[in-house]
Amino acid sequence: MTKVLIATEKPFAPAAVAQMSEICNSAGYQVQLLEKYATKSELLQAVGDAHALIVRSDLVDREVLDAASNLKIVVRAGAGYDNVDTAYAREKGICVMNTPGQNSNAVAELAIGLAIYGIRDLFSGKMGGELRGRTLGLHGYGYVARNVHRIARAFGMNVMVYTRYSKAQAASQGIGVTKSLEELYAVSDVVSIHVPARGEHLQSVSMDVLKHLKEHAIIVNTARKEVVNEDELCEFMAARPDVKYLSDIAPDCIDRFKQDFEGRYYFTPKKLGAQTAEANLNAGVAAAEQIVEFFENGDRTFQVNK
Missing domain, CATH: 3.40.50.720 (NAD(P)-binding Rossmann-like Domain)
Known part of the structure; x- marks a missing residue:
C-alpha cells in the first residue's frame, strides 16, 4: 500500500x-x-x-x-x-x-498590511501617509505579486513592475514595466519583493539597487531574506534614515536593526505570509x-x- x-x-x-x-x-x-x-x-x-x-x-x-x-x-x-x-x-x-x-492571496494581503503599517509610521501616533496615489513597485511578478497588484489597485495605487519573464503579461494588465531593477526602485514609494531565493535573485537587493530609492521609501519583503544583501541593506539604512524595511522574516543582522534603526523596521515573530x-x-x-x-x-x- x-x-x-x-x-x-x-x-x-x-x-x-x-x-x-x-x-x-x-x-x-x-x-x-x-x-x-x-x-x-x-x-x-x-x-x-x-x-x-x-x-x-x-x-x-x-x-x-x-x-x-x-x-x-x-x-x-x-x-x-x-x-x-x-x-x-x-x-x-x-x-x-x-x-x-x-497561499498567494494570504502573502499578498500581508504585504499590503505591512505597507500600511510602514506608511502609517508603525502606528506610532505620529503623522503618517496614505497609499492612495503612491507608486508600488513589484520586484518580480509571480502569483503573489499579481495578487498584490489586484489589492493595490483597490487602494488607488499606481503599480510598476520589474520582471524578466512576465513582461507581456504584466503589460497586458496595464502595469508599467521598467527596463531595470534600478529604475523600479527609483520610481517606487513602496517596493514589494516577490522573487525566489535562487539564482540571479540571491542578494539582488543590494546597494547598487537600493541607492536609487526615492526619499521616504518603504521596502516590504515577504519573499526570503536571502534575496537581500543584508550588510549592504544596513549600510544603506544607516546612510538613509528616511527609509523603512518591513518583513515577515527577520534578517540575520537583526541586532543591528535593534541598535541603529529603531522605529524604521518591523519583523513578524515567525515567517507569517502563508499563516x-x-x-x-x-x-x-x-x-x-x-x-x-x-x-x-x-x-x-x-x-x-x-
Whole structure:
C-alpha cells in the first residue's frame, strides 16, 4: 500500500489534515502524521517506509532523502522549496513539487498590511501617509505579486513592475514595466519583493539597487531574506534614515536593526505570509491531490527538479 507521510513541525490545521487524509484514503493510500516533532531522528524514522512526503518548511536534506528508501515524491505545501535538496532528490529519482499559487492571496494581503503599517509610521501616533496615489513597485511578478497588484489597485495605487519573464503579461494588465531593477526602485514609494531565493535573485537587493530609492521609501519583503544583501541593506539604512524595511522574516543582522534603526523596521515573530487558515487548507489539499495524480496518472505538472 502506498504510504503518505505528512511531516510538519508547524502542523496543518485539523480541517486541512482531514481533507488531505480523505483524498489519500479515497485513493487507497495510507496516511501517517508526524506533527510538532522535536528531533530530526523522529523524521528520519518516520520517512523510512514512506512513498510520498508532504512538508511545509521542514528541512528535507540528503540525510532525510537517504533514509527514505521507498520515497518517490516530495511535495512542499507552499511556493518556496529552498528547504528541499532538489538536486539530490533528482539524483535519487525522487520528484519534488511545490503548490504554487495556493497561499498567494494570504502573502499578498500581508504585504499590503505591512505597507500600511510602514506608511502609517508603525502606528506610532505620529503623522503618517496614505497609499492612495503612491507608486508600488513589484520586484518580480509571480502569483503573489499579481495578487498584490489586484489589492493595490483597490487602494488607488499606481503599480510598476520589474520582471524578466512576465513582461507581456504584466503589460497586458496595464502595469508599467521598467527596463531595470534600478529604475523600479527609483520610481517606487513602496517596493514589494516577490522573487525566489535562487539564482540571479540571491542578494539582488543590494546597494547598487537600493541607492536609487526615492526619499521616504518603504521596502516590504515577504519573499526570503536571502534575496537581500543584508550588510549592504544596513549600510544603506544607516546612510538613509528616511527609509523603512518591513518583513515577515527577520534578517540575520537583526541586532543591528535593534541598535541603529529603531522605529524604521518591523519583523513578524515567525515567517507569517502563508499563516492563514485558508492558505493552510489550500496548500495542503493541493499537495494531497498532486500526490494522487502523480501515482495514478504520472502527472508531474508542478515538478521543480526536472
